Amino acid sequence: MKGKRLLSPIIFIVCWQILTLAEIIPAFKLPSPAQVLLGLRDLIQLGMPPGHPLLYHILYSLERVFWGYSVAVLIAVPLGIAMGWSQKIRDVVEPLVELIRPIPPLAWIPIAILWFGIGGTAAGFIIFLGAFFPVLLNTAAGVLAIDAILIEAARALNARGRDIFFKVLVPGSVPSIITGMRIGIGIGWMTLVAAEFTGVKQGYGLGYMIMTARDIQRPDEIIAGMLVIGIIGLGIDSCLRLLERRLIRWR
């Protein structure tokens, strides 16, 4: 079973190596897997631009994602629960959400730069926008999907309003909250790279790194950077999946 799952990536890498070795695709456009590995070594040891090693790019990017995402979750989860709980709150908040949500997070980049200047704050804001709506809407949908009989059962056990809120609505919507958080972090991580394209003052960030590698014609380092971005994204999702399994064993 494990072997089968490795099959398609291996075939992919072999084809890639053959195409580049036979020079069907020129190396300045697509370097071979081996060259990409060397590029990765350069990113780690020398850095891109030189003196800016990969580890720092990763840490800066993660920091921006952490802030943007945390603020998004901290606002979206309580607001989402409130929206699911009260028709009134839903009626007030929903039109604004429907108005803002279709604007792609990346379309916010120019105004974000105007507001926050070129730098990490603007990037963090874009990540916030990308993560906010999936978390909000999934949380609200999760509360709405809670079986009404559970709320009645709580009332029949003499629950007060806040018992129903904290001991029925909150735990009952955890699965949807985590689904929203997984979608949110995915979108947040995707928007990060683009947000960092616009330049970040500190000269650090994975998006900034691969854009710089393009400026000085290092496709091996671009692809190595892309792989790092993908692997970190996968790692974050795995962490959330682990959290999901721990928190909703009852399902």
Added chain:
Amino acid sequence: MALSLELVDLTKVFTASGPRDSISVFEKLNCRIEKGEFVSIVGPSGCGKTTLLRVIAGLEQASDGKVFLDGTSIDGRDPRVGLIFQEYALFPWRKTLENIETGLEFGGIPKKERRGAAMEYIRNFGLAGFENKYPKELSGGMKQRVAIARTLITNPEVVLMDEPFGSLDSQTRNDMQQFLLDVWQRRRDTILFVTHNVDEAVYLSDRILVLSRRPTKILKAVEATLPRPRDRTSPESNHIRRIILSLLSTSVMQ
């Protein structure tokens, strides 16, 4: 531990959009259930048995009339009235022990104390070994025992049960009836038990209220004063069953 329950002119009307569209569910129901009495309600489906329990439990408002507990009128949700649902309505994210503790937790009982009380129910209700299981890991009979424990642990003065064994297979159902009788004979709760199963009503109750079709009235209160343990197939049981079944069939014919 138990109080009498009295319904006086209790009426429930559902109003859709205007008085013309209103549907009378039950009209001027009057009855008195004595302290420690086990009373069942049977009636044609759709006659509003569930709505009646929901009104007594305060989950729905009566359109008219009053509910009295030990002679004093209650309004809305009263903590002295417990309700057990057919669908169990256990909290799926809570383990058996935590489900049983819920009512005490809402009542602000300290954790240690409520854990001790819940463990006693775990032992007495044949749930030992399952205290840390989630509801999805329990059988139907076990789930309903958890639900009954969860309500009884709050010591309600009146226990309302809405077809609690309706979704169990017949063997489990018989076992659960016996179990409920054992619990009741120890505690002597005042129980109002809704069922559509006449056999069940005759096996369990002191008295059976037979309801008509909508607008629902009490056709008759049938006494079932047979000694317990009862024989489900005895001539006396059959006799009572026949009375109830004929009441129900005339009600449907009308």
